[in-house]
Amino acid sequence: MDEHNFRQEVRTITADLQRLAAVGQTHAREVAVRMFSRMDATTHPLEFGIACRRGCSYCCHYHVYVTATEAFALAELVGKLEPSGKSQVEKQLEENFRAVSSMTVDQHIHTNVRCAFLSNAGECMAYEVRPSACRSHHATDVNSCKVTFEDTRSPLQNAMKADLKMASTIFVLAQEMAHIEAGFDDKRYELTAAVREARANPASFKRYKAGKRAFPSVRDVTEPNARDSEKGRD
Numbered sequence: 001m002d003e004h005n006f007r008q009e010v011r012t013i014t015a016d017l018q019r020l021a022a023v024g025q026t027h028a029r030e031v032a033v034r035m036f037s038r039m040d041a042t043t044h045p046l047e048f049g050i051a052c053r054r055g056c057s058y059c060c061h062y063h064v065y066v067t068a069t070e071a072f073a074l075a076e077l078v079g080k081l082e083p084s085g086k087s088q089v090e091k092q093l094e095e096n097f098r099a100v101s102s103m104t105v106d107q108h109i110h111t112n113v114r115c116a117f118l119s120n121a122g123e124c125m126a127y128e129v130r131p132s133a134c135r136s137h138h139a140t141d142v143n144s145c146k147v148t149f150e151d152t153r154s155p156l157q158n159a160m161k162a163d164l165k166m167a168s169t170i171f172v173l174a175q176e177m178a179h180i181e182a183g184f185d186d187k188r189y190e191l192t193a194a195v196r197e198a199r200a201n202p203a204s205f206k207r208y209k210a211g212k213r214a215f216p217s218v219r220d221v222t223e224p225n226a227r228d229s230e231k232g233r234d
Contacts, residue, residue, distance in 0.1 A: 001042065001170050009038065009171070013178035017069065021184070025198075025205040028072035029080075032129045039135060039171040046164040051142040057122045058145035059137055061112040063105075065188035065222055066131040067175065068198075068214035072205065073129040074117070074191075075198035085125055092116035096192040105220050108190070110152040116192060131191065132175060136168035183211045190220035 001009070013035055020031045066074070078089050093116040100108050117126040124130055139145050139158040148154050179186035185208045197215040198204050208214035213221070 001167070006170060006174060009174040010177045010181065012038070013175055014181045017178060017182040017184055020069070021182075021209045025072050026076060028069060029076040029129055032070060032073035035175070036129065036132070036135065039132070039168070042171070043135070043164060043167050046161065046167055047138070049161060050138045050140055050164070051145070052138050055122045056142065056145070057118055058142075058149040059134075059139075060115045060118045060122075060124070061149065062137075063109040063113070064115070064131060064133050064191040066133065066191045066194055067179065067188055068185045068194070068204070068208045069175075069179070070129070070131040071189060071191070071194035071198045071215070072208070074126055074131075074195045077126050077129055078195070078199060081125065085119070088119075089116050089125065092118075093192055093196050097196055100190070100192060100220075108220070112149060112152060113192075116195070132168070132172050136165070136172060138164060184208055185211060185214045187213060188222045189215050189218045193218040193220065 016031045016035055020027055078086060078093075081089060092114065096113055096116055100111075100113060103111065115124075117124055117130075119125050124134075137158075138160055140161060141159050144156050144158045147156050148158070176186055194215050197217055201215075204214045207216070215221075
């Protein structure tokens with residue numbers, strides 16, 4: 001993506017966010033789907049040669065940061081799942097929240113915590129609105145995924161495709177800049193705590209639109225200039 005197209009993507013996402021502010025939180029899923037469809041159109045052609053397959057869920061136990069927009073989209077999705085799926089997600093969200101509440105960020109990063117949106121069949125129940133961190137993450141060799149799952153302190157890093165990683169990173173940066181230009185909360189929050197608060201606290205969306213911390217009770221939060229990784233283990 002050249003500079004012109006990057007700026008155009010920032011403007012498009014900014015417009016999407018402004019529409020979301022106008023119509024309300026219940027349209028977060030719609031905005032996320034539209035935003036991610038453009039990301040997918042660019043990244044999908046670059047995915048040849050990756051080891052990721054349906055049902056492979058090693059990375060679905062990683063520590064993940066999400067934007068407030070992504071958290072609102074996931075929260076909306078929970079309410080639209082069929083009853084058994086909704087019950088499973090709600091239960092797992094609460095179990096995860098209790099499990100990680102006493103952990104430091106480093107402890108969480110190096111602990112396998114099953115994603116609340118991972119089905120019993122090992123598939124993502126939030127696939128259409130899975131966060132940009134999840135969309136960006138991939139591996140060219142599943143062995144590294146197995147190793148870091150079994151040994152969460154392993155120094156082994158996933159081998160990634162440079163072109164795919166770069167394309168994904170550009171979209172993440174465009175998303176970040178759009179939040180800044182729209183005047184919305186541009187921080188990233190730990191997924192479980194953010195989705196939980198997005199569902200429980202109606203004031204979150206008002207804070208988000210005002211550029212304040214959408215989820216003030218979430219302790220695990222990153223500033224825009226302090227991010228090295230959105231998902232995974234360091």
